[in-house]
Amino acid sequence: MFPVLLFAFRKQLGVLKVSQYVVSGLVVSAVASAVAISYTDFGLMLQRMAAVTETQNGVPLTRAQTWPAAVEKIQQHPWVGHGPFFVDPTTAETLGWLPSQMTPYPHSMYLYVLCSVGALGLAAILWFFLQAWRILYATLRETSMSNYQESMLRLGLVLIPTFLVAQVSLEFNRPQTIDYAQFIFGLVGLLVGIADRIRAPALTSRAVAVKPTVEAVRIDVSQAFGDGR
Numbered sequence: 001m002f003p004v005l006l007f008a009f010r011k012q013l014g015v016l017k018v019s020q021y022v023v024s025g026l027v028v029s030a031v032a033s034a035v036a037i038s039y040t041d042f043g044l045m046l047q048r049m050a051a052v053t054e055t056q057n058g059v060p061l062t063r064a065q066t067w068p069a070a071v072e073k074i075q076q077h078p079w080v081g082h083g084p085f086f087v088d089p090t091t092a093e094t095l096g097w098l099p100s101q102m103t104p105y106p107h108s109m110y111l112y113v114l115c116s117v118g119a120l121g122l123a124a125i126l127w128f129f130l131q132a133w134r135i136l137y138a139t140l141r142e143t144s145m146s147n148y149q150e151s152m153l154r155l156g157l158v159l160i161p162t163f164l165v166a167q168v169s170l171e172f173n174r175p176q177t178i179d180y181a182q183f184i185f186g187l188v189g190l191l192v193g194i195a196d197r198i199r200a201p202a203l204t205s206r207a208v209a210v211k212p213t214v215e216a217v218r219i220d221v222s223q224a225f226g227d228g229r
């Protein structure tokens with residue numbers, strides 16, 4: 001994410017600042033990783049993150065069991081899904097289920113949504129994010145604004161696709177963490193609200209400019225055909 005942001009704001013930052021951020025970012029990352037591996041249990045997490053880059057038939061090793069199970073379930077009800085009911089081992093034991101009856105979380109937003117609410121639900125979610133991205137892009141291209149406002153819109157244009165790509169191997173909307181999903185939608189709504197505030201003066205000025213033109217047309221018509229009496 002850090003390199004993507006540097007690339008997106010390279011014109012605003014300039015070559016010197018981008019170079020400084022790259023060097024300082026590498027140093028901070030190296031020091032933080034060394035401390036985490038040597039003095040905390042987070043080193044195990046770094047090993048787990050490294051395993052995500054290893055694949056088996058095109059699927060990350062950490063998802064080799066969950067993704068095929070999700071695809072098999074999606075094929076049963078591809079349009080509307082099965083509903084958001086995924087059982088963890090403790091709940092399955094309470095219900096008296098066998099391990100073979102369990103459907104693990106797919107660890108992919110797209111597979112999770114397809115399992116839960118099908119292709120129709122996935123289309124609605126993608127439409128929300130793509131529509132927000134389109135509004136930000138249109139505002140950035142069509143409206144003049146300050147550097148601060150432009151930077152906020154550019155940040156949104158980077159964050160939305162980055163989030164959608166990251167959700168290939170994660171899901172932000174599983175029931176245990178659904179309370180935090182509001183922050184994702186709230187952030188997107190904030191960015192769209194900023195775009196609307198930027199566009200509002202431009203739309204108002206266009207309306208004011210059109211009104212005299214309409215009045216001039218009325219005068220020309222009345223002069224050409226009379227006052228209608």
